[in-house]
Amino acid sequence: MTRSAGLPRWLYLPATVGAIFVVLPLVAVAVKVDWSQFWSLISSQSSVTALELSLRTAAISTVLCIALGVPMALVLARNDSRWVRWTRPLILLPLVLPPVVGGIALLYAFGRLGLLGRYLDAGGIQIAFTTSAVVLAQTFVSLPFLVIAIEGAARTAGADYDVVAATLGARPTTVWWRVSLPLLAPGLASGAVLAFARSLGEFGATLTFAGSREGVTRTLPLEIYLQRESDADAAVALSLLLVVVAAVVVIGVGSRALKPGGSGGW
């Protein structure tokens, strides 16, 4: 694995250019940070509140994604009916949808005058301008990431073990808990990390759908966007904080899961 046999040498040039292209802006942020002020900039009350809210909502969204996404992925991977095949691109659509469009769509679905929202509103349930709206927006954009990761893992694992377990007399629910799910664990880990990271960075849908209020709906990306208006230094410092948090999640928790093979090759 150390020497990539058979790889033409010229391939390293565009690969290096690509790597620099991705890393350079991050380096630029780190260079731009006013390090003498860094701690006071990121430890201001509004920043800490925003970070807390971001971590909390991203965690809840990830749990929701797992609860809904794993069954979705399994159905997509194992059921070949025409109905399921037609639904698949629709479910994965948020993957390519600009977040603002997602926010507008959510607004007309769950907003006060929305398709479903008007009934919720009549029943006394208000989603707009609450933390639930943030979680909803994050789950909406993150769910396809988790589904696609686990679906890949499920297709790679195949259904052979499940079939064997079933022929040995295990009931479908037992097979699900004892055979299918453990086989999907690596894909699940990488999918969850992706969903968490995507939720943490969610901006457009939250801004359009949830609003922006300290401690309730103003997550870290929204705080950065707002700080940029008045205090560019604070915005840069907070940007770096978000990069670090995301890096800790992806490298720390996810590096094993995100290794090729671990992700189930999607």
Place this chain on the structure above:
Amino acid sequence: MKRTQSIVGVVAAVLLVALTGCGTDSAAPTSSSANAPAGGTLTVYAAASLKQTFTDIGEQFKTDNPGWQVEFTFAGSSDLVTQLTQGAKADVFASADTKNMDKAAKAGLLSGDPVNFASNTLTIVVAPGNPKQVTSFADLNKPGLNVVVCAPQVPCGSATEKVEQATKVTLNPVSEESSVTDVLNKVTTGQADAGLVYVTDAMGAGAKVAKVDFPEAAAAVNTYPIGVLKTAADAAVAKKFVDLVTGEAGQKILSQAGFAKP
């Protein structure tokens, strides 16, 4: 080895095209030569709230100066100042507040002094027909009313703060948006019951909202300055645009949209 070189060339060419291609968008082309009598493109950086009026004024400018095109970049005033200080080339800058024009002056971007050309005040917008019966600024604190305002960091938000101080009414908004259009949007989509926006935004929204004016709005008048930039390719033509905005024709367009005199 030859193949390696040709591929290196292709990669470099692709990158070059990508970079220069992106570059032309931000640094818009200006007039070809100062000596040419007529013809070229005037680049105007203007506050987002000026989109409608300046587009109309731009049409007028093209009629008055045959051969000239006007290219606008509309965005938040602070975004525009940031872009200009980072080296974006433009001929004219119009800001939605004096604070950002001062920033531009401090950065040495202006040639000459800016001129105030319009002013704008806050107003309350509610759903058409005013179902929640908001009639005064203090009414915004009615229980059960979803009020949306701008965050204090942006111009419309600092104006809101000034009105709060003048009226001694402290609002309890459900959201503090980062732009005035976001506030308006929350009201037009029915998410919020009431919002504080500029008179011009309320008029631009037409029948989608109802406007509730309040006398205390006079406590926070936002002044719009315009100035010629040092990067102007043809300062005389840029000055012509400024004159059009401050002149009779420009002022008529502005007042029709709800702007007041500076």
